[in-house]
Amino acid sequence: MADLWTVLGPIPAETLGHSQIHEHVFVRHTPMADKNPALQLDDFDRSLAELKDYRAGGGAFLADAQPVAAGRDALALERLSRESGVAVAASTGYHLLGFYRPDCWVHALDEEGLYRLYRSELEEGMLPWSGDDARRPETPTAVRAGLVKAAIPAEGAVGRYETLLRAAARAAADCGVPLMMHTEKGAHAPEAVRLCFKMGVPPEKMVVCHVDRQAADFAPHDAVAALGVYLDYDTIGRFKYHSDEEEVALIRHMADRGWGDRLLLALDTTAQRLAAYGGEIGLRYLLDTFYPRLAEAGFSAGELSLFSTGNCRRLFAG
Numbered sequence: 001m002a003d004l005w006t007v008l009g010p011i012p013a014e015t016l017g018h019s020q021i022h023e024h025v026f027v028r029h030t031p032m033a034d035k036n037p038a039l040q041l042d043d044f045d046r047s048l049a050e051l052k053d054y055r056a057g058g059g060a061f062l063a064d065a066q067p068v069a070a071g072r073d074a075l076a077l078e079r080l081s082r083e084s085g086v087a088v089a090a091s092t093g094y095h096l097l098g099f100y101r102p103d104c105w106v107h108a109l110d111e112e113g114l115y116r117l118y119r120s121e122l123e124e125g126m127l128p129w130s131g132d133d134a135r136r137p138e139t140p141t142a143v144r145a146g147l148v149k150a151a152i153p154a155e156g157a158v159g160r161y162e163t164l165l166r167a168a169a170r171a172a173a174d175c176g177v178p179l180m181m182h183t184e185k186g187a188h189a190p191e192a193v194r195l196c197f198k199m200g201v202p203p204e205k206m207v208v209c210h211v212d213r214q215a216a217d218f219a220p221h222d223a224v225a226a227l228g229v230y231l232d233y234d235t236i237g238r239f240k241y242h243s244d245e246e247e248v249a250l251i252r253h254m255a256d257r258g259w260g261d262r263l264l265l266a267l268d269t270t271a272q273r274l275a276a277y278g279g280e281i282g283l284r285y286l287l288d289t290f291y292p293r294l295a296e297a298g299f300s301a302g303e304l305s306l307f308s309t310g311n312c313r314r315l316f317a318g
């Protein structure tokens, strides 16, 4: 039985219950929060209340998608998991460069240095949040990351992003953990996925995020799914992009094409969307609102169970 590393230690992936693969539940200040304050989520009591509510609503597991030196606080995630009862896998890896201060220490690392950083966070322990981005923390925590986050901008994996993606993919491949890649509506995703394959990541360990920020044109979704990777659909209840009805139609299309076993549903939460921060929905939105909507639209219990649980178990176990 394969183990999945949560912030509280290893658990068998086969025991995961309702899962959401891409959330943000506690994020310290980053430069991005100066432009969008909803990207800062550092009120411990509110984050804990949100997680307890998720647990009460049937939520069992989530992956936190904020990586090292980009506002992630490993010890806060550990406490939140312990006190809420929600299993949490944390991310190493990198996010869009706008999340880092210009003097942040990670900018100085070459591909090998980045690779070693990501591996050590998976195998030994994550670095703590220190509040001083200019200096690399010396002593890691005992809390391990469980997956690798990556990101490509609209231009694709070019320049510094190619170096970062190569290092992230190598670390995920060598440690046998999922690689979860942020995209801008799927732009240049197929090329970036192929680069990850070249670095050794198998299709069944790769998750491509946010292609569903655009749900009207199915062609980019088909192109990514044809590579055999997972798609994280997390633009649910985000009405500035599209309605939930459009999301349901997209999921119907993908299931009809035979890719129902490659879809992972999540919310990619910010303070604007977490109920405990005064936001519009809450971590329970999929459980309370969206899964019932899928059932009304004719999805079977078996399909819903795959989206909510089975696919995530297979991603970590396989």
Ligand SMILES: [Zn+2]
Pocket: 022, 023, 024, 065, 268
């Ligand atoms: Zn995200």
